[in-house]
Amino acid sequence: MITYSEAVKILADYGQEHILRYYDELSEEEKNELLRQIELTDLSVLEDFKHRNDEPGKRGSFEPLDAVTVDDIEKNRNEYLKAGIEAIKAGKAAAVMLAGGQGTRLGFDSPKGMFNIGESRELCIFQCQINNLLDVVKLTGTFILLYIMTSEKNNDETTAFFEKNNYFGYDSSYVKFFIQDMAPSVDLNGKILMESRSKMALSPNGNGGWFSSIVRAGFLNEIHEKGIEWINVFAVDNVLQRIADPMFIGAVISSGMQSGSKVVKKASPDERVGVLCLENGKPSIVEYYEMTEEMRTLTNESGELSYKFGVILNYLFNVSKAVEILNNKLPIHIAKKKIPYMNDKGVLVSPDEANGYKFETLVLDMIHMQDSCLSYEVVRNREFAPVKNAIGTDSVESARELLKQNGVKL
Ligand code: UTP
Numbered sequence: 001m002i003t004y005s006e007a008v009k010i011l012a013d014y015g016q017e018h019i020l021r022y023y024d025e026l027s028e029e030e031k032n033e034l035l036r037q038i039e040l041t042d043l044s045v046l047e048d049f050k051h052r053n054d055e056p057g058k059r060g061s062f063e064p065l066d067a068v069t070v071d072d073i074e075k076n077r078n079e080y081l082k083a084g085i086e087a088i089k090a091g092k093a094a095a096v097m098l099a100g101g102q103g104t105r106l107g108f109d110s111p112k113g114m115f116n117i118g119e120s121r122e123l124c125i126f127q128c129q130i131n132n133l134l135d136v137v138k139l140t141g142t143f144i145l146l147y148i149m150t151s152e153k154n155n156d157e158t159t160a161f162f163e164k165n166n167y168f169g170y171d172s173s174y175v176k177f178f179i180q181d182m183a184p185s186v187d188l189n190g191k192i193l194m195e196s197r198s199k200m201a202l203s204p205n206g207n208g209g210w211f212s213s214i215v216r217a218g219f220l221n222e223i224h225e226k227g228i229e230w231i232n233v234f235a236v237d238n239v240l241q242r243i244a245d246p247m248f249i250g251a252v253i254s255s256g257m258q259s260g261s262k263v264v265k266k267a268s269p270d271e272r273v274g275v276l277c278l279e280n281g282k283p284s285i286v287e288y289y290e291m292t293e294e295m296r297t298l299t300n301e302s303g304e305l306s307y308k309f310g311v312i313l314n315y316l317f318n319v320s321k322a323v324e325i326l327n328n329k330l331p332i333h334i335a336k337k338k339i340p341y342m343n344d345k346g347v348l349v350s351p352d353e354a355n356g357y358k359f360e361t362l363v364l365d366m367i368h369m370q371d372s373c374l375s376y377e378v379v380r381n382r383e384f385a386p387v388k389n390a391i392g393t394d395s396v397e398s399a400r401e402l403l404k405q406n407g408v409k410l
Contacts, residue, residue, distance in 0.1 A: 001032065002039045010038060014046045015191075022197035030198035037200055045183050045205075045359040048332040049190045052357075060280035062295065064306040067263055067276075067375035068251060076254075077247070084250030088140045092229045095144055095244045096214070097129065098207045098313070098363070099158060099236040100151035100180040104337060105389050106396075111154040113236045114161055115387065117400060119410040125387060126161070128239040128403070130168040136244050143174040144244045145228065147214060151204035155179050178217035181205045183359040185339045193341035193356055195348070201341050206360025207235075208330045211322045220323075228319055233363055235313035239399050240385040240406060242314070242378070252316050252374045259283070260316040260374040261367060263309035264384050269296045273310030274364055276375050283373035285311055285364040309375055311364060312384045316374075325369045330361035381405060 002010070004023070011017050019038065023031060073080065087093055103112035113126035137143055150158045159177050162168075167175055182202035184192045193201040210233060214220070223231075230252070232244050242248070245262075252260035261283075263276050274285040286295075291307065298306040336354040343349050367373055378384070385402035388394040400410055 001036055004031075004035065007035050007038045010043065014043050016043070016046070019192060019194070019200060026198050034198045034200075037202075041182065041184055041200065041202065042205075043184065045332050046186070046190065046192075048359065049186060049334060049357065052334050059286070059290065060284075062284070062286060062307075063278040063281075064298075064300075065277045065283065065309070065373075065375050067309050067377045068255075069377045070379055073247065073251065073377070076251070079254060080247045080250035082250065083253045084246030084248070085140050087230065087249050087253060088136065088144060088244065088246055089142050091142070091226055093144060093232065093244055093249055094223065094226075094228045094230070095133070095146050095232045095234065096210055097146060097148045097234060097236055097243075098210060100149045100154070100204045100207065101236070102151075102153065102204065103237070106387065107390055111150070111158045111161070111236075112387065113158065115396070117239060117387070117396065117403065117410070119400065121410070123408075123410060124165075125236060125239055127165070127168045128408070129236065129241055129243060130170050132241060133243045134169060136246060137170075139246065143171045145226065146170070146175050146243075147219065148175065148177045149180050149207070149210050149213060150177055151180050152182060152202075153204065176219065178214055178219065180207075180213045181209050185337075185341075185356055185358050187341070187356045190357075193339055195340070196342055197346065201339055203337075203339070203358045204360075206333065207363045208361025208365060210363060211317075211366075212326060215326065223319060231317050231319060231322065233313075233315045233317060235386070237387045238312060238314075238383075238385055239387060239403055240383050242383050248314075248376055248378075249316060251376055255374045257372040257374045258318050258321050259367065259370040259372070260376050261285075262312050262314040262378050262383065263375050264312055264378060264380040266305060266308050266310045267380075269305060271310060273312075275307045276309050276311050276367070276373065277307055279368060282368060283370055283375075284368040309377065312378070312386075313363070314383075315363065315367070317366065317370075321370060322366075325366070328369055330365045333360045333362055334358075335360060 183205035185201045185203050195201040272288045274287045300306050339356045340350045385399040386394045387399045
């Protein structure tokens with residue numbers, strides 16, 4: 001562990017000496033806890049904060065990317081299904097559930113997957129997802145290795161919940177948890193917030209680090225030994241998420257492409273979803289706020305939106321490529337959020353307004369590191385029911401409605 005004077009030096013480099021303000025008053029144990037935290041936290045993200053008001057990095061030139069549409073997929077159903085089932089049976093596919101987020105918009109204190117979406121019975125989000133995965137187990141006769149990314153904030157509660165609920169009927173030997181990295185949260189002036197006198201306020205560093213965190217957790221050997229070639233990465237908060245979907249896996253394999261992304265037709269030009277397209281000839285996701293009015297409304301000869309396919313956070317990555325780009329730096333996204341912090345009187349406060357920034361890398365930025373990506377259209381009402389907010393758009397209400405439409409008893 002680093003010494004006090006080493007910690008002073010590290011912090012001075014980033015103008016964060018206030019972290020040690022209470023050091024002399026701390027117990028030996030608390031002192032060590034703080035020094036360890038300083039040693040393990042990657043403060044280099046603070047460099048990005050300095051440049052947050054710079055002109056955004058210039059993006060390349062965009063072009064639409066065609067998708068295999070729902071109709072195309074139907075025509076090739078037998079071929080895709082066969083290829084996907086074969087890959088799953090041969091143990092070539094695994095899945096990674098991204099469940100390290102804090103779900104601040106939903107305002108639920110426990111991990112989002114524990115949220116009960118049922119009405120007359122208990123049906124939590126984790127169970128909805130595992131039920132969908134069990135459909136694939138039934139079809140293929142094969143359990144699929146499921147890695148679950150948690151954060152230090154929610155790991156214990158998540159793992160205990162899976163234990164208590166008997167892994168929702170999944171074979172527990174196929175479920176592995178790993179913990180993602182944390183990043184410091186700063187106030188509006190870029191000073192790291194404190195959670196207590198001996199702890200910086202840290203938050204999960206976004207879903208972009210899923211592969212490096214899996215590697216650090218020591219699972220790469222297992223992935224290689226088991227011959228896993230494809231990893232399906234998906235968000236925990238879509239209750240209609242189809243996981244390790246054999247058709248999707250089969251379509252990507254048959255296409256010979258390096259990766260795949262499920263997409264849906266945008267509901268309107270202004271829908272707030274990232275769009276899968278080409279940037280300088282390579283696959284890329286452009287966020288809704290990065291699109292110009294012209295891009296948003298451009299139409300093709302058939303009168304349809306040219307940039308019409310939005311991503312739903314369900315990707316298929318190739319393991320060899322993920323290893324190759326493991327050390328490539330992903331861009332840091334700086335998000336203004338409400339961050340609980342210790343005030344000058346030493347009291348922990350939960351602010352009502354956004355009071356600082358969090359630093360995140362995003363899995364969608366991995367798409368631009370791929371040579372190719374199959375854009376795979378799915379039927380929106382069957383596969384996309386995100387739970388982001390308590391009410392309104394992408395909410396508990398809208399997700400319940402969609403679950404019912406799909407025959408799930410609530
Ligand atoms: P969101 O970007 O919607 O973030 O996550 P969130 O933390 O769940 O919710 P808000 O923004 O605070 O309301 C998309 C997916 O990525 C995961 C989430 O668990 C969700 O499945 N995620 C997000 C992580 O695994 N780690 C993170 O650090 C952030």
